[in-house]
Amino acid sequence: MTLSSLPHPLLYGIDYILTGGVGDVLLDMRASGSELGWLTWPYEQGSKQGWEVVQRSLNGSQLYTYSVCNVGEHEQDNWLRTTFIQRRPSASRIFVELQFIVRDCNSFDGSSLTCKETFNLFSSESDADIGTSFRKGQFKKVATIAPDEITSRNELRINTETRVVESLSRKGFYLAFQDIGACMALLSVRVYYKTCPATIKSLAAFPETVAGGGVNQALREVAGACVENAVSEESPRIYCTMDGEWVVPVGQCQCMPGYEAVNDTCRDCQPGFFKAFVSNDACELCPVNTKLLSSGALFCPCAEDFYRAPDDPTTGPCSGLPSAPRELVATTTQLAAGKLQLSWSPPEDTGGRSDISYSVECRRCEGTACQPCGEKVRLEPASSGLMDTRVAVSELEPHLNYTFTVEAHSGVSLFASQGTPHPPKVTSMRLDERSLTSLSLSWAVAPRRPVPQPTRYKLTYRKKDDNLDVTTYTVLILEKSSVQISDLSPGTAYLFRVQALSPEGNPGGSSIEDEFETLTEVPLSQSNTGVIFGAAVGGAAMLMIVVVVLLIRKRSATTLFSPLCPSSFFKQLKPLKTYVDPHTYEDPNMAILKFASEIHPSHVTKQKVIGAGEFGEVYRGILKAPGRKEGAVAIKTLKPGYSEKQRQDFLSEASIMGQFSHQNIIRLEGVVTKFKHAMIVTEYMENGALDKYLKDRDGEMPSFQLVGMMHGIAAGMKYLSDMSYVHRDLAARNILVNNNLECKVSDFGLSRVLEDDPEGTYTTSGGKIPIRWTAPEAIAYRKFTSASDVWSFGIVMWEVMAFGERPYWDMSNCEVMKAINEAFRLPAPMDCPSAVYQLMLQCWLQDRSKRPRFPDIVSLLDKLLRSPESLKAIADFDPRVSIRLPSTSGSDGLPFRSVSEWLESIKMSQYSENFTCAGVVTMDQVLQMKNVDIKNIGVRLPGHLKRIAYSILGLKDQTSTLSVFAV
Template sequence: MVAIASVVENTCGFKSLISELYHIVFFGKCRCSELNWLSFSHGEKILNGSQLYTYTVCNVGEHEQDNWLRTTFIQRRPSASRVFVELQFIVRDCNSFDGSSLTCKETFNLFSSESDADIGTSFRKGQFKKVATIAPDEITSRNELRINTETRVVESLSRKGFYLAFQDIGACMALLSVRVYYKTCPATVKSLAAFPETVAGGGVNQALREVAGACAKNAVSEESPRIYCTMDGEWVVPVGQCQCMPGYEAVNDTCRDCQPGFFKAFVSNDACELCPVNTKQLSSGALLCLCAEDFYRAPDDPTTGPCSGLPSAPRELVATTTQLAAGKLQLSWSPPEDTGGRSDISYSVECRRCEGTACQPCGEKVRLEPASSGLMDTRVEVSELEPHLNYTFTVEAHSGVSLFASQGAPRSNRPPSTSTLTTALHYTDPPKVTSMRLDERSLTSLSLSWAVAPRRPMPQSTRYKLTYRKKDDNLDVTTYTVLILEKSSVQISDLSPGTAYLFRVQALSPEGSPGGSSIEDEFETLTEGKEDGHISAVGGAAMLMIVVVVLLIRKRSATNSFPPPQPLPLKTYVDPHTYEDPNMAILKFASEIHPSHVTKQKVIGAGEFGEVYRGILKAPGRKEGAVAIKTLKPGYSEKQRQDFLSEASIMGQFSHQNIIRLEGVVTKFKHAMIVTEYMENGALDKYLKDRDGEMPSFQLVGMMHGIAAGMKYLSDMSYVHRDLAARNILVNNNLECKVSDFGLSRVLEDDPEGTYTTSGGKIPIRWTAPEAIAYRKFTSASDVWSFGIVMWEVMAFGERPYWDMSNCEVMKAINEAFRLPAPMDCPSAVYQLMLQCWLQDRSKRPRFPDIVSLLDKLLRSPESLKAIADFDPRVSIRLPSTSGSDGSPFRSVSEWLESIKMSQYSENFTCAGVVTMDQVLQMKNVDIKNIGVRLPGHLKRIAYSILGLKDQTSTLSVFAV
């Protein structure tokens, strides 16, 4: 943190630079000596034993106070675009004036103005822009002096220096101290990268400043190390961190080589690892540890892992006969005693058949299930073995390093990885039935025969097993007939005429067990006539139809036994002004809160009745939480009090997640207050302006859906809002939007043009339907018109509707059928809904239930948001072509950027050497990106503006559409 100005006592009681006094310049509606800011140069105050030199003002008994105090020129370091102003001040309690106050306030305003040179006393109030409203945490009473310290931020500074000014509009206060400073991120080392001291924050209106760093010795980075310095002087989000090279480990802020017996193979900040088992230990700085003799790493093993040896042979290899006659047996074994330190053990089985002394591979004649290699289990089924032959089976264990044995690698004294078993099979193999034929048939008999393929050696005699049954799918029970035959033919009698039979025949071994394979075939006896079998089916179908009819009748009867659902009663809004005593409405619709349960913290806004505070509500039986507190200042009339509290009587009737929630009111004590839930992100229009171009359409439509849901609830309760606008929508931390401001009795905008006063009160012209302006006809349909304007504000990221047109121009344009054009990147479906909301005939506008339903469909089908409405940059964002608002050509790039609300990029253009409008006209999209404009919305706004500049037309009118 570096101070620009610090407290120095002088005759003016103000600040000075470290080596140079500042002087105070007064300006306002009176001459310097009549401004009522008093400098105690001759009579100082004493507080806690110290002298205080102050500027004071206390004209609470006079009307229309507007007093100003200004510093002289404060020079700015070029990189310090964000400075902090720390104020110490005293504010007197308005209640201590015994009703003599006419304009008493407890707040004052801080302003700033930028300049490239000291303008001396040549200045105007219009040159200053408001920074903040300053409110005290501690108010000074008659008997106790309380000093407040508040810090505010002046952002987006881009010129050589600036002025600060203080405005009093009716407070009794004293300014004790002003300290101006900026923050820096200190020099640091993070992730083995060194970063220099850096002024906090980035360029104009940029929260972060990117800083490049340098890696330590023996450290590297895939991308240049960099880090960001925040506006608060803190380092965040390091990118491209440095890492120690192979053979080095991170120790504090350096890279040290690995010690003997340790290694590191990759670029990282991990510590060096101990060499794994079965490896050689090398000297310091090792990248890898090599395998010891007779140990290996598999091709898929990590180079940093341990080394392993070859597995030993499988143990206890045995053969078990399962179906000897069928030529089957099972081989089984136990795993190797030594796996070599590996878990990826698999097995292969080799089969060789021997006749006499000649042996050869079994080949495909013998089947091994599930396979002959890659076996993970320690058993295998062998089939299709022939009798009277000897078979030799060799089982070998494999692992990931077995390939080194096949390459001739030394194996020392390690045992081989194979086990061998020789077994012989001796049995008589029955012949195989190959075909079956029909020799003769009659009404009741069939004569069959079959052929066989003998196996070697041929048995003396062969018997056969014949099985047959009727082919009848409709029967639940099937009867089989089994015959044992001595020959390969048979005649079967006593069969049914015209009936199909299924026959299966299989040869038997001499021992009587089935052998070889069987064969099945179908044969049918002769037919005398055909039986009509469809009557029963027709009867069944008729019976089924009757059953279905009966069931339908029963179902209809059961359905008619329940009464139709009755509509639920709808709650209706009650106008609190219909109560003869407005206080009765407050008692009925709002909960009373004791003021001791409410703690005010910070001023977050100001209204016609008083300030709005952020605070804490801690009531018995309720969880402590943040709230917003609207206050009513002293000196109010009874009508003002009733108007103030009527908003609470309205809010208290609502309960919906998209309507601001009333926590309660304070009415039984001197200072009336309205307490509502606290919305962290404030008003929707400001929230969107701060995030111009950063939020996708899907998220914006989600916000609209929440607002529409709240308005549907209000319309269902027969409540007409009359002032629906983005400024009256509040946003919480979850980005939920809630409708607020139900009073319509406050200042609608800082700009007097924001309202149009008629005999019936003030109307926000830019958001109000034409029939409501002309005839004061406010309905839910007029709220729908306003909702269409809110949709436009959302898609335009808080842009002012109808731009800088006057109220008269707006009303004239609407009556001539002009409608706001589509904002940039607005989905076509969303803009079409806006146009529906702005139909002149209010009966044809959609209702809020229709709007909620349509927005819900868009959110359920994100593809529908991809089609973008037609966009005219010259009209849709109100861009001038080649001149400023007064018609004269732009004198500078900064003036042009300010006209399109992109002045935060002035420094970017300057640093890139783009300092004239001619250079701007030559820029393309890639040039805009290269100077640091990254947000899509900002990129398009600047690009479209350049397009408008090239058009060489006169100042565009919004009626050009």
């Protein structure tokens, strides 16, 4: 019996074959247009018939397909192998797209002996084409292929399935298809790999990259280069996902001075425009009285006879010199007393400036000889710096001739007449470090012309607070371009302005007014809260402190019932929706009906097992519900033989999940309750549990990315706490990660028996209380609150920074509880930012009322992400603590008897063969190794390299006992 016995010949269905998919194609069965030359096995079938090639003509093109239909024979084992497929070296993960039809076994009217409706896909790697040599043992199974649509007698149904072959490392590979008794036809085989296309993002160019980072690695980090005429402080890089999409760009390029960002390029400033600093701002129009340079101007110099004052910004216009004062008049009403009054009118041309002042010169003449009047003649109020157009002259002597000269001045007069170089403009300010009560700042200057660097700076700062009647300005004169300011208020914003001073004390152009804020009342370190009077100011001597108090009139009060309430008002409001415990329902089925939508089981297709839960297996599958977009889902199942109580406990998690709607909480798609096999259907998270995801990427992810993950978890927990829901089992194993590295809180099945059953202190529906993640009051008194969830979140932060390390290592639960009650805490993980570790310690405060709340945690993590420089300070790390070593054993006094035992203790046993091949077989040899030696034996991952190096450092210190940090 063959497939050709179907009522519809194969040719009729070929027009409907789909051709979707993306990527660089390595093999395309349909596009070949010639004999494929694929190998079939067994070579001689006798009376049996295995795979056979079928040729068809369609629109003038030749199409080749393979079919097999031996359902009337016993025990089929028919193989079809492709020709050798060359692999691109960096493509370790390829996709196989299959299009096929399978005959319904029920359509054979009982004549089938071994009919199947599935077939198997295999792969085999090789460095060369082995020709017609074929051995089944060379192949490893990729997947069992099952059709979604079965072909009946009267209707031809075509299936399209895609499978992934991973971990490829050799020059090429073969694919093979095993028939075990199906009646089917293989219509199309397309093999391809995905790439992230060449792109430009944030003015950084990234090359075309093969998708994915290798085995169990969802992302491939790709270094980029700034486009022409652009620069970046941090090397630009980006990540290529397994689906061929670019995500998480890091390091922004900016156009150099004289260039502006236009689309994906840096174009030079057009004639008549300029740009002085590195930025992505547009070029500015040259101001008035300046020279219009050619394209690419960094600045617009003043035109001839026009100048800029030292305080004028380089972006401002240039000014001319003022003309002479007019109509000078002397009034001698009291000449007998030696007095007169001089007055004049302002100059007709002020040069475009408003800072006009006047000076008066007096000369005394006897005959033809003239000389300065000296101190004998008094001018009131002064002889220079006059803002008014009059001056009183006294102490004149009789019978002498006096000559008075009045001169007008402006901000550019001294600069223009003497050619005195003015100090440069401060271009940018930067926050280097901050705490509750202090800020450390530094700044850069850009000279306008070749002049000596200034020796001093003038820093002015004040609180940013519009609600006070008095604003205090503090002025510091500094000798370095950095400062540490202490004795500030926690959680307060301050405004800073810096001027450069020349050696003569002349001020330079002011910087823009920058805002920086001290840490909030959620303290990151108790040690920073002390008030230090006269703190060191960036290593520079404090020359002068001037406090100026200005009275500022309040603006009109806002209407009490303003329609635009401040955001702080809304922060005090409780959410309208609160969590409802499904256990309060007399009939638990009512909770399911209220909070979860019912799904018909025919709309759910289970594909493969991805895990095991407390009640049964967890599958990856497809949801094809009417009115919904088809998509991947996770399916939790209830194992056979369950009791009614187990069924209710199983479905209670859906009753809880169905009440939540937040991007960082796992989304419930629906439940199946009205049929024999109950199921919970949730969104599918491609990267699985956070702890395993981090373990597979130890040391490969930057702190900024890890803090971003923490921020997502904290946002989800803030939502739950606002809903008055206590999770009770927050841990990295219960956080799921999707393809975009978005973290979502999951696992809402922890039993509520704890508060009612005195014997339930350590018991939940899933086993023991997770002691390592649970707050001390929850263990001792069963006090589960959002504060106890905050404690657990601190442990999750530690897990994230330690790349999935087990909290408290191999300590027993009793040891953990004893250590916590004695005020000891986990040490900082390796390379953990100090700010992050200080937040962990706050989450682990013994007094739960003093722990931060989740809104505070979200706010703080958000500020850390907006100020990446705050993550550069690394907490102290002690390898003797963070990598726990077993007790010393052996006569040589070393902690380990063998290299393999040592590597196993630090979870680096995968490098045992590397050490052996390098001849490092004793612990004495290990102690002699340096970082370069560790690299040379093949340890390349930064995290693994550090772990091994720090462990060797701990071994050298001969430390075998566990130490922990006290709060």
